[in-house]
Amino acid sequence: MDSIAAIELKNISKSFGSIAANKNISLTVSRGEILSVLGENGSGKTTLMNMISGIYFPDSGEIFIDGKEVHINSPKDAFDYKIGMIHQHFKLVNVFSAAENIVLGLEDKEKFSMKRYSKKIKDISEQYGFDIDPSKKIYEMSVSEKQTVEIIKVLFRGADILILDEPTAVLTPQETVKLFKILRKMRDDGKAIIIITHKLHEVLSISDRVAVLRKGEYIGTVNTAETDEAQLTEMMVGKKVELNISRSEPKSDIERLKVENLSCKNRDDITLLDNVSFSVRAGEIFGIAGIAGSGQRELLEAIAGLQPIAEGKIVYVDPKTNQEEDLRNKTPIQIRDMGVRLAFVPEDRLGMGLVGNMDIIDNMMLRSYQKGNTAFLERKAPKNLADTVVEKLEVVTPSTSTAVRKLSGGNVQKVLVGREISSAPTVLMAAYPVRGLDINSSYMIYNLLNEQKEKGTAVIFVGEDLDVLIELCDRILVIAGGKVSGIVDGRTAKKEEIGLLMTKSSFEEEKEEEANHD
Amino acid sequence: MTKKAYEPLFHISKRNTIVWWKAWTIRAAAILAALIVCGFVTLALTGLNPINVYITMFEGAFGTSRRIWNLLQNVAILLCVSLAVTPAFKMKFWNLGAEGQVLIGGLATEVCMIFLGNKLPTPLLIVVMVAASIVAGAVWGFIPAFFKANWETNESLFTLMMNYVAIQIVSYFTFIWSVPKGSGTPRVLEFGRLPVIGGQKYMLNIIVVAVLTIAMFIYLKYTKQGYEIAVVGGSPNTARYVGIDVKKIILRTMLISGAICGIAGLLLVAGTDHSLKSSTAGGRGFTAIMVSWLAKFDPIFMVFTSFLIVFLEKGASKISEVYRLNDSFSDIITGIIIFFIIGSEFFINYKLKLSKNSNKEAAK
Incomplete structure (x- = not known):
């Protein structure tokens, strides 16, 4: 046998x-x-x-x-x-x-x-x-x-x-x-x-x-x-890959985005986010760690104006005037009209960030199609942007008029990230940006995030791989059950420490843990 | 293991791309196959020579100039309704209520023709009729959209039910206004008939629909509103994410969809029939769904698909007439042909491969 x-x-x-x-x-x-x-x-x-x-x-x-x-x-x-x-x-x-x-x-x-x-x-x-x-x-x-x-x-x-x-x-x-x-x-x-x-x-x-x-x-x-x-x-x-992600020291400690006592509830009055407070500085990568479904998505969507807020404030500090502006309960268009350059790479790329049936050019103009005073679309600028993104980010595609749903996961993500960073954002939020990507594409995304950090963008990175979070982020917020269970320094934090914080607030699992130790 | 498992006979895999001539070869082969199958069915059921039957079919559609004009008129109206449902379909709003929207547009037209007929000069009357039919159709389309946008009701059921409401309303007024009163014979409308152009009764209808076709093509492909429709249809979450007001787009698109249905009602009542009854729309509200889908929501391509459908209908009914067969026979022929055309799309999107082992096993 x-x-x-x-x-x-x-x-x-x-x-x-x-x-x-x-x-x-x-x-x-x-x-x-x-x-x-x-x-x-x-x-x-x-x-x-x-x-x-x-x-x-x-x-x-x-x-x-x-x-x-x-x-x-x-x-x-x-x-x-x-x-x-x-x-x-x-x-x-x-x-x-x-x-x-x-x-x-x-x-x-x-x-x-x-x-x-x-x-x-x-x-x-x-x-x-x-x-x-x-x-x-x-x-x-x-x-x-x-x-x-x-x-x-x-x-x-x-x-x-x-x-x-x-x-x-x-x-x-x-x-x-x-x-x-x-x-x-x-x-x-x-x-x-x-x-x-x-x-x-x-x-x-x-x-x-x-x-x-x-x-x-x-x-x-x-x-x-x-x-x-x-x-x-x-x-x-296939070839030896350097496993280290470069991480530069943040240059400033100017606060760009401040979230104060933020709470959100869903339709059934269940609390999704509970009294969340943190601030993100210009020129840093701010990581968010947590078990999937702990409120990461709701947090980013609340900042982007897609999630109704029950309590609390979201304060944006304008880089030019240093004025504080409250983004609470503003729609994405209102936020844009206020001059806030907020880029958002959502978790669900084809379901939220892009339209799968549309080609790369049409997806490039999702954010900008309303430009111009006529009733007609202007496709020249989006076409140029599509060409630039395809070339710079090495998107593998037959042409810019290929439907994005036909591209592989990594290339879809490059199209999305390429569009979002093209607006020279001051705040960039990325939810699980390397999920489903191969190592080379993943590193390209990490490099793009680092590039944005160098340019002084406040980068928020929601990740699942703790090894990556520890290597990439300057600070890491750990979220559990919609609550902040801790904010740790990315340079000194240990994986086990974050892992414990991730399960901190869920009382039942804690009990389970104890039962197992007995 | 007592159970014996065999390898499946076919492998089905999705095609990445297909060259255009291959796609058209498949479609042509499908029509040919349909004609052959129809031939056998004809022979088996009636004993008639299929070739003669096909010739009769062709004659039924193109035999005389009157038949050709009749065919074009029917194409125009069907195309008009198909154009109406297309923006809603592109938005993935399944408007199955075109039938009712057409009837209500026709009813509004009739009201104007009856009650303002001898009071207003004809040009002014026609302007009022156009406005009334558009508003009526738009309102009928707006109601389900309003409920969908605010309370996420199921638009398919809602629009479908609205058809029955419209049919009953029209039946009611047809009876009330029938001449002689109470007889049920629809009143013949004298005032406010649409003008005859170039001696051809249906010319105006055809021109109006041709203009609408081009306008809809441009609207969907080159305008910001058309783009918004595509985004909402492609992914409502993406629309919200970029700040498109999804509610507003649903309401606006259904206003347009209903309005064009209203125009179709106007063309039917004031431009073609000069009367209204509950069967005036004649199922076009449903046939239009097929026309729009077959053309993959492309207005230009819809010219061909609506033509094909009307041709089949006219030809098949001629067969029934000439060979004294009942209507079901022509329905069988039409059904077989459409089945093959729709089925051919499968072979355009997927390819079949015989398993390597299956030949071997068959040989054993």
């Missing part, structure tokens, strides 16, 4: 249109082993795993399970082969309880009995050390609890080959440690585990072997014990 791989891929290829997502990839995973599949975004990791779990079907190549060739046509086939995948974006029904989600779609010969199912869930939880209340509804759960439900769901169906797609992306460092403990337990129990990630230190701490993909190609597999970060990076990106 040990000599035969639990799952073996031979020369798997898959392309979408003219883009080859996977080229001749071969992998093996044995039982009782954790294999990391490492690669940048867009290197084909998820596509490969989707072929194992029955979502896609390979164009060519073979899949063997326990030495026998199989065709996996649907997720149901995958379940029959005891393959379970935990997707990056959870696929759960919000209004159902954990137990209901776990048994959903189960084809069981026996009589439906929630009691029996609950017992089985309890057994699985005890076996691997999960901490879950089967009757809790999904919408009441934290992200890490939802992930637990997803994992139990596949174990419940008897999966012994587990695939986890970027499981740590949404977790705090503490939660990650907990998850890894569980994964090791499952490995020792004889399960084959594949974990997709692009975080090097996690690869080194969890896996037995590492398979590296680059641009859809299989680069090689190494034993974790015999490798290090430098070698893996080189395999992943």
